[in-house]
Amino acid sequence: xxxxxxxxxxxxxxxxxxxxxxxxxxxxxxxxxxxxxxxxxxxxxxxxxxxxxxxxxxxxxxxxxxxxxxxxxxxxxxxxxxxxxxxxxxxxxxxxxxxxxxxxxxxxxxxxxxxxxxxxxxxxxxxxxxxxxxxxxxxxxxxxxxxxxxxxxxxxxxxxxxxxxxxxxxxxxxxxxxxxxxxxxxxxxxxxxxxxxxxxxxxxxxxxxxxxxxxxxxxxxxxxxxxxxxxxxxxxxxxxxx
Numbered sequence: 001x002x003x004x005x006x007x008x009x010x011x012x013x014x015x016x017x018x019x020x021x022x023x024x025x026x027x028x029x030x031x032x033x034x035x036x037x038x039x040x041x042x043x044x045x046x047x048x049x050x051x052x053x054x055x056x057x058x059x060x061x062x063x064x065x066x067x068x069x070x071x072x073x074x075x076x077x078x079x080x081x082x083x084x085x086x087x088x089x090x091x092x093x094x095x096x097x098x099x100x101x102x103x104x105x106x107x108x109x110x111x112x113x114x115x116x117x118x119x120x121x122x123x124x125x126x127x128x129x130x131x132x133x134x135x136x137x138x139x140x141x142x143x144x145x146x147x148x149x150x151x152x153x154x155x156x157x158x159x160x161x162x163x164x165x166x167x168x169x170x171x172x173x174x175x176x177x178x179x180x181x182x183x184x185x186x187x188x189x190x191x192x193x194x195x196x197x198x199x200x201x202x203x204x205x206x207x208x209x210x211x212x213x214x215x216x217x218x219x220x221x222x223x224x225x226x227x228x229x230x231x232x233x234x235x236x237x238x239x240x241x242x
Contacts, residue, residue, distance in 0.1 A: 015101075016031040037076060038078060043063050046062060046208075069226075070200075070227060072227045074230075075232055076106055076108070076231055077232050086098060090203070102141060103148055110145070113199050113227040114199060118197045119152050120201060121154060121200050123158070124183070125160060145201060156189060160183055164178050172209065179209050185218060195224050202214075205230045215228065
């Protein structure tokens with residue numbers, strides 16, 4: 001009865017367009033249809049869509065030309081249209097009602113990565129930025145994924161040891177230089193990483209610079225494998241398979 005009363009006072013609305021819907025949290029049908037989920041066939045390393053299914057794990061031209069430091073980096077959806085609005089509202093405007101939905105999307109997209117993972121680690125924020133923002137969106141996603149997957153999570157394994165400029169508007173090369181050496185494994189928690197299979201959680205993969213910097217720090221601490229799982233990723237219009 002209290003729940004019905006609350007729905008009268010605060011009726012459930014779509015978390016994207018604010019249209020009234022039947023229950024709290026999800027998207028309306030029109031907004032859900034605008035989410036461009038990334039589905040197989042995909043590049044086995046970069047997770048970008050491929051034009052056709054070769055019947056076996058395939059690599060995109062980009063993954064062959066420049067293999068990433070991490071083992072695999074997959075995402076739930078393309079970073080476009082409605083997905084961009086959802087991520088930015090979650091990240092910058094304290095709109096967290098979509099978190100349970102985002103966690104489900106991540107678990108579905110990263111089922112293979114999580115199946116034999118030992119530990120989930122979020123991409124950390126620098127201390128002053130965390131104080132200013134009051135929360136780490138990647139840590140919130142990591143806890144959501146951990147609850148649904150039963151994989152352990154540790155938000156204090158990876159540290160951002162220097163403040164970096166915003167990546168928005170930077171070229172791929174500028175992004176790599178911006179985050180180079182920005183992450184280190186907490187020595188007090190290094191034992192949790194050594195010889196383990198780690199999944200790094202982030203909100204968005206753009207050029208992969210943050211993913212690579214995070215993976216490099218974990219590998220230096222002895223991680224056996226480092227995969228990256230993100231809510232969204234920037235994807236070129238076409239991806240070619242080799």
